[in-house]
Amino acid sequence: MLSNFPVTLEIPVLWGDMDAARHVNNTVYLRWTETGRLAYFHAFTDGQEADFDKTNVILAWHDCKYIFPMTFPDTALIGVKLSEIAEDRFFLETHIFSQKHQRLAAISRQSLVAYDYQALKKAPLPKAWIEGIEKLEGLAG
Amino acid sequence: MLSNFPVTLEIPVLWGDMDAARHVNNTVYLRWTETGRLAYFHAFTDGQEADFDKTNVILAWHDCKYIFPMTFPDTALIGVKLSEIAEDRFFLETHIFSQKHQRLAAISRQSLVAYDYQALKKAPLPKAWIEGIEKLEGLAG
Amino acid sequence: MLSNFPVTLEIPVLWGDMDAARHVNNTVYLRWTETGRLAYFHAFTDGQEADFDKTNVILAWHDCKYIFPMTFPDTALIGVKLSEIAEDRFFLETHIFSQKHQRLAAISRQSLVAYDYQALKKAPLPKAWIEGIEKLEGLAG
Amino acid sequence: MLSNFPVTLEIPVLWGDMDAARHVNNTVYLRWTETGRLAYFHAFTDGQEADFDKTNVILAWHDCKYIFPMTFPDTALIGVKLSEIAEDRFFLETHIFSQKHQRLAAISRQSLVAYDYQALKKAPLPKAWIEGIEKLEGLAG
Numbered sequence: 001m002l003s004n005f006p007v008t009l010e011i012p013v014l015w016g017d018m019d020a021a022r023h024v025n026n027t028v029y030l031r032w033t034e035t036g037r038l039a040y041f042h043a044f045t046d047g048q049e050a051d052f053d054k055t056n057v058i059l060a061w062h063d064c065k066y067i068f069p070m071t072f073p074d075t076a077l078i079g080v081k082l083s084e085i086a087e088d089r090f091f092l093e094t095h096i097f098s099q100k101h102q103r104l105a106a107i108s109r110q111s112l113v114a115y116d117y118q119a120l121k122k123a124p125l126p127k128a129w130i131e132g133i134e135k136l137e138g139l140a141g
Numbered sequence: 142m143l144s145n146f147p148v149t150l151e152i153p154v155l156w157g158d159m160d161a162a163r164h165v166n167n168t169v170y171l172r173w174t175e176t177g178r179l180a181y182f183h184a185f186t187d188g189q190e191a192d193f194d195k196t197n198v199i200l201a202w203h204d205c206k207y208i209f210p211m212t213f214p215d216t217a218l219i220g221v222k223l224s225e226i227a228e229d230r231f232f233l234e235t236h237i238f239s240q241k242h243q244r245l246a247a248i249s250r251q252s253l254v255a256y257d258y259q260a261l262k263k264a265p266l267p268k269a270w271i272e273g274i275e276k277l278e279g280l281a282g
Numbered sequence: 283m284l285s286n287f288p289v290t291l292e293i294p295v296l297w298g299d300m301d302a303a304r305h306v307n308n309t310v311y312l313r314w315t316e317t318g319r320l321a322y323f324h325a326f327t328d329g330q331e332a333d334f335d336k337t338n339v340i341l342a343w344h345d346c347k348y349i350f351p352m353t354f355p356d357t358a359l360i361g362v363k364l365s366e367i368a369e370d371r372f373f374l375e376t377h378i379f380s381q382k383h384q385r386l387a388a389i390s391r392q393s394l395v396a397y398d399y400q401a402l403k404k405a406p407l408p409k410a411w412i413e414g415i416e417k418l419e420g421l422a423g
Numbered sequence: 424m425l426s427n428f429p430v431t432l433e434i435p436v437l438w439g440d441m442d443a444a445r446h447v448n449n450t451v452y453l454r455w456t457e458t459g460r461l462a463y464f465h466a467f468t469d470g471q472e473a474d475f476d477k478t479n480v481i482l483a484w485h486d487c488k489y490i491f492p493m494t495f496p497d498t499a500l501i502g503v504k505l506s507e508i509a510e511d512r513f514f515l516e517t518h519i520f521s522q523k524h525q526r527l528a529a530i531s532r533q534s535l536v537a538y539d540y541q542a543l544k545k546a547p548l549p550k551a552w553i554e555g556i557e558k559l560e561g562l563a564g
Contacts, residue, residue, distance in 0.1 A: 012458075062204065153291075153293060160442065163443045344487060
């Protein structure tokens with residue numbers, strides 16, 4: 001299920017991830033997605049740590065479509081891939097699978113912009129990021 | 142800021158809502174939105190409690206656009222309104238304002254479907270829900 | 283219920299604070315307690331913001347006794363008071379009441395030490411803190 | 424580090440587990456501990472699922488001592504063992520280690536009582552639980 005994704009993670013469901021509907025709470029999928037995004041960022045920058053005091057990536061928008069409700073115990077299998085690079089942002093697409101049920105549970109898309117934490121404004125996508133993403137995704141020509 | 146919303150809430154930011162970027166974590170806005178959705182549901186059903194063993198509303202999709210990063214201490218001012226009723230679902234739109242900065246911080250839209258927890262499948266929107274929503278929104282003709 | 287506490291807070295229960303037992307999750311009481319601790323710190327330092335890059339207070343230990351399980355909707359009424367000042371630490375005691383049920387729901391105690399984030403080791407309690415706490419608690423002679 | 428524990432877990436740290444102090448938030452250790460407790464319960468009941476509509480175990484009290492602050496990325500190595508069985512409750516002790524630093528990060532103790540969800544009151548510890556715990560811990564004579 002994860003073979004088409006350049007970045008993958010496995011995260012066990014915690015009991016406390018479930019809410020009063022006795023399913024994994026909707027916000028938990030986005031918390032997993034957040035760590036997947038960090039892993040993707042780490043992968044295309046060759047391990048440069050996110051440094052929140054300088055220029056960095058910020059999440060401008062995300063969505064999540066819920067397909068199958070996960071429960072504890074289970075393990076979330078998470079795949080992250082590029083969806084699109086635009087001039088001033090790039091889009092990731094994250095698929096979350098239930099290992100126990102071998103089913104797609106949720107899909108999230110995220111719009112990411114570069115932000116200059118010193119100038120306190122949006123910055124153009126650094127060239128090194130674009131090259132890193134293209135290399136990671138096998139798009140480099 | 143909240144005058145156009147039939148349902149409003151005030152939720153104080155907790156210190157632990159902030160993450161390592163020292164802003165309110167993105168998932169927290171959706172946790173607030175979730176409680177706003179419950180309040181909206183409570184309002185149009187005249188106080189009928191959500192009962193997760195029978196037919197109920199479930200979240201099929203949501204998104205969130207981040208406009209201004211909130212921090213602790215602050216209070217989230219939250220307004221919830223109908224965006225659209227379709228045949229088998231309705232859409233809510235939630236605006237989250239920073240009280241301290243008197244600014245719009247985030248906007249979330251949500252797609253809600255009726256789900257029959259006994260038949261384990263999607264159900265048509267109950268007529269009582271549509272009438273309740275129209276009354277709450279002042280749309281009843 | 284809160285008349286014996288120099289620092290008090292009101293925090294609404296969120297729907298997502300409940301877990302699969304359909305009660306407020308145990309960790310949520312400690313998240314509220316954390317914000318109560320910040321409010322107490324803010325009160326005895328006359329509003330000095332916590333600055334995590336310098337010397338600061340850190341939580342060395344806490345406990346929580348669960349007396350009555352809260353549910354959504356409700357509001358947590360939280361009182362924070364000094365329990366004891368020792369040479370190198372002070373202890374707070376936090377009482378959490380259910381507004382809906384007018385009952386004590388949980389009691390947490392916390393051991394707080396001063397930590398020098400530059401020297402990366404425990405520091406003696408600053409004299410200004412001790413004086414601030416004694417003034418806040420009406421203990422100053 | 425985990426060789427003395429009959430029940431162990433590995434849980435990866437998520438980025439969002441960190442708070443504004445840029446350490447794993449104190450409540451997260453107790454969320455891990457909660458899942459460790461479920462795993463322990465599962466182990467001594469030979470896999471009987473927790474059923475929150477009948478008699479069950481509830482957490483009456485817990486504490487946590489913080490020894491070393493974990494950060495993302497890391498993996499929490501968690502060991503759970505019996506501390507003591509009393510007439511109407513038993514105590515677990517949970518040790519949380521940082522895999523990256525190979526150090527003990529936190530220790531939590533928990534007091535667990537049996538609760539009859541139908542009679543809505545505390546129940547004596549079922550004989551099957553005591554036997555299950557003694558077998559799991561190698562205490563059976």
